[in-house]
Structure formats: structure tokens, C-alpha cells
Amino acid sequence: MLSTLKERTGEVLLPGDEFSFETDDSISLTGPVRPEKVVCGPGLRRSGDRLLVCKSGVLRHKQPHMFWMDSQQRRYVPAKGETIIGIVTVKSGDVFKVDFGGSEQASLSYLAFEGSTKRNRPNVQVGDLVFSQFLIANKDMEPELVCVDSSGRANGMGVFGGGGLVFTVSLGLVRRLLTPHSEVLADLQQLFPCELVVGMNGRLWVKSSSVQQTLVISNLLQSCDAMTAQQRRQLFRRVAQGAL
Amino acid sequence: MMEVCGSSNVTLREFGCEQSLLSRPDGSASFIQGDTSVLAATYGPAEVKVSKEIYDRATLEVLIQPKVGLPSVRQRSQEQCVRETCEASLLLSLHPRSSLTLILQLIHDDGSILSCFLNAACMALIDAGLPMSCLFCGVTCAIDADGQIVTDPTAAQEKESRAVMTFAIDSTERRVIMSSTKGSFSVHELQQCIAVSQKASEKIFQFYRDSVKRRYSKTL
Numbered sequence: 001m002l003s004t005l006k007e008r009t010g011e012v013l014l015p016g017d018e019f020s021f022e023t024d025d026s027i028s029l030t031g032p033v034r035p036e037k038v039v040c041g042p043g044l045r046r047s048g049d050r051l052l053v054c055k056s057g058v059l060r061h062k063q064p065h066m067f068w069m070d071s072q073q074r075r076y077v078p079a080k081g082e083t084i085i086g087i088v089t090v091k092s093g094d095v096f097k098v099d100f101g102g103s104e105q106a107s108l109s110y111l112a113f114e115g116s117t118k119r120n121r122p123n124v125q126v127g128d129l130v131f132s133q134f135l136i137a138n139k140d141m142e143p144e145l146v147c148v149d150s151s152g153r154a155n156g157m158g159v160f161g162g163g164g165l166v167f168t169v170s171l172g173l174v175r176r177l178l179t180p181h182s183e184v185l186a187d188l189q190q191l192f193p194c195e196l197v198v199g200m201n202g203r204l205w206v207k208s209s210s211v212q213q214t215l216v217i218s219n220l221l222q223s224c225d226a227m228t229a230q231q232r233r234q235l236f237r238r239v240a241q242g243a244l
Numbered sequence: 245m246m247e248v249c250g251s252s253n254v255t256l257r258e259f260g261c262e263q264s265l266l267s268r269p270d271g272s273a274s275f276i277q278g279d280t281s282v283l284a285a286t287y288g289p290a291e292v293k294v295s296k297e298i299y300d301r302a303t304l305e306v307l308i309q310p311k312v313g314l315p316s317v318r319q320r321s322q323e324q325c326v327r328e329t330c331e332a333s334l335l336l337s338l339h340p341r342s343s344l345t346l347i348l349q350l351i352h353d354d355g356s357i358l359s360c361f362l363n364a365a366c367m368a369l370i371d372a373g374l375p376m377s378c379l380f381c382g383v384t385c386a387i388d389a390d391g392q393i394v395t396d397p398t399a400a401q402e403k404e405s406r407a408v409m410t411f412a413i414d415s416t417e418r419r420v421i422m423s424s425t426k427g428s429f430s431v432h433e434l435q436q437c438i439a440v441s442q443k444a445s446e447k448i449f450q451f452y453r454d455s456v457k458r459r460y461s462k463t464l
Contacts (some may be wrong), residue, residue, distance in 0.1 A: 015376035016379050016416045056456050073270070074372070138295075
């Protein structure tokens, strides 16, 4: 099965395609037999002894044995450990309710901020933007957010956002922005100096030196969602020359 | 698969499909079969009203809008057919207490409308990235006055036929998920129509695969 998966890496697969153990998978009788291990990421599900594709997309592979489906999606489904941009909607007693664009609102305790105690409450109002990560995110329970990491430090998380603009893009663009040597980010850095916060729920926050530049950057990011690399570089070049 | 009688011909009208054409929904697709054209949009998994939530799976709602006027009883029965097919192929238990909404807008009706709804719905669900265990497609067959089976009939052909049947076929084992029939026909004719539909579904699934390949062909 590992060999078929490796062969089909980079192919576009549809839901319903499956991978199973071939009958002529030979086990060597002389050498040591190592069990094949395959780690399935998003888009692949195990069903009995078969591996089923459940989302359309391109099959990707990371050494040594991780496989997942790279699909283009707009709606965010929460996953533990992901950092997102949320908007505080309700402030009730000890808990804030945060909207992150999913099927229900997440809860954020007031004690989950750096340096907050029962006497020293954080300054969070309804409508504030918070950059936080999921502590609990599965299909059976209400999602829970925290603004501290496991050692109790904020590490960049918390309330933010005076003077910037929040907008939504597809999840694919967000992942491309967060890869280690992101081309999109490199092209953007050559344009205007700006502050950018990337939430994995598809929300981006941008702040630049003037309102016009902020709007230009937000329009550029929203439009380069569906462009190839070459079209995007052409567009950025035109903007840098002052055409837009 | 059952044996196909030689006298039937599996000719389908020209297909056309476009994905992600609307900016607001999470997934959208338009599907064109000859002159029949349908636009589908999907939202989800999103918030659900407490009265409609199901504790262990997602609530799927299908809305069919006709070209003119408000939805009537005919649209409600078509919605039921589409909803049952989608519920059979979506993995609803992965999103409990959420809602999935599928909206199908009829652009032009020239026959085989229920199968066009099913095909557009499947493409929109693929586009939205909702987890599915298999794909499905819709095929319409009409039996004309001579007893010939015509696949993918136009509106004029449907009017002159004595029976019209629509089947939803799944992609993994080519089995019938849903059937909707109108008119009078024999058991043998029904079995022949099912066999013809299963054969026609191969072409439709190959078309889905080509459409999705084209969509992912741009290296972004």
C-alpha cells in the first residue's frame, strides 16, 4: 500500500478512491519484516483495512510516511493547536464567546491570558480581535481557545487590532502564507511595509502606514487567491510601479 | 451490473461544468446537460438552530428554487430525492450539531432536470470540500412509445414517452442510491433502464474526474 500511495503522490483524487493492500504484496522470508506504517492526514480515512479518500484534492507526501489530501476549501473546521483570529461576541461572567467562522462559537476563559488572575482581569471588550489557539477542538465538544501557550506565556497571542483591517481568504492561501519560505509573503514584503496577522481560519489582519495602502494590500491578497505564481508576480509588479 | 440489451443506446447530451463560480458560498458549481442548466451552492458546516440540530450528525437542508415563482410541491419532492442521495454519500457524522445547506437554482429546464440537480449537487459538495464516502451522479431514462430506452431525454422527448425514470448511481460500486419514476413500465424494462443508467454513469464520473483535474491543474 505504501508503494501505491507513493506512486500516486501528486495526482488529483476524488472521494471514493481507495487504497488497499495488494494480494501480491510479498513478505520476504529471509530478511527482517518491518510493518508498514502510514500516517493519514486530512482527507484520508481508514475504513477497515482500506484507505479511503474523502475529499477531492492533490495527494501529498512527506517523508517518511505521512500522506494527506491538499484541497482548496473556504469553510474552516477547528483543529487542536491551530492559531486563529477570532472576534469576541459575548462577555458573560468568567467566559468570553469567540466567533471564528465555524459551526459554533468557541469559549475563551478570562484566566487564559498571560498574567491574568481573578483580581487582575484582562481588558477584553465585545468586538475585540483575539489571536488565540485551540485547546480543545473536536467534533463532539464545544471548542475552547486559550491565549497562552503551555508554559503560560502569551507568545504573540492575545487581544490586538487597533487601526487595521480584517478580511477573509481561502484556507489554501493561508497555508501558503504560513509555509516556511512563502513566495507570496516574499513578494508582499517587497511592496509596502505592513503588519500582517494570519489566522488559520482564513482571516487575515493587515495594517500599513496609511489607509489606502492597507486597502491595496487587502485587495491584493484577496485577489491572488486564484492566481498562478506568474500572474501574481505581474500584478505585484504593476502595483509597485504605482499603476493601481 | 446487469446485462444491457443491444437495442438501447447510451448517448448523453453534451456536459458542461464550472466550479467555484460564486464568491459567497463555501462551494458552488454549475452543471449543464444540453440545454438544461442548474446552479448549485453549498454552505457548511455552519451554525444550526437548536430545534433542527441532530446530536450525532449534520443536518442537511436542500432548497430547490424554480426559474419563476415560489417553490411548490414538485420542488419539495425533488428536494427529498436530492437530500436522500446526499445523505447516503456524505460523512455526516463528522460534523455533529452543524448544518449543511444546499441550494439548487434552476436556470433552464429542457428535460432530465432531476439528474441535472443531482450532478450539480455532487459537484458543489466536492467543491466545498465536504467529506464524502463516494460520489453520486444522476441519469434519466425515458421509454418512448416504441419501447426504446432514451437516456438523458430532452423535454420534448419526455413529453412523448410513456415512462420517465431517474436513478442516482454511486461511484464505488455503481449501485442505485435513489430512484424516482413516473409512468407505466414492466419489471424487465426497469431492469434494463437500471443497466443502461449504470453504463451511462461511467461517462459522468469520468467527466467529474476531468473537471476536478482541470481545477487543480493550475499550480498556485
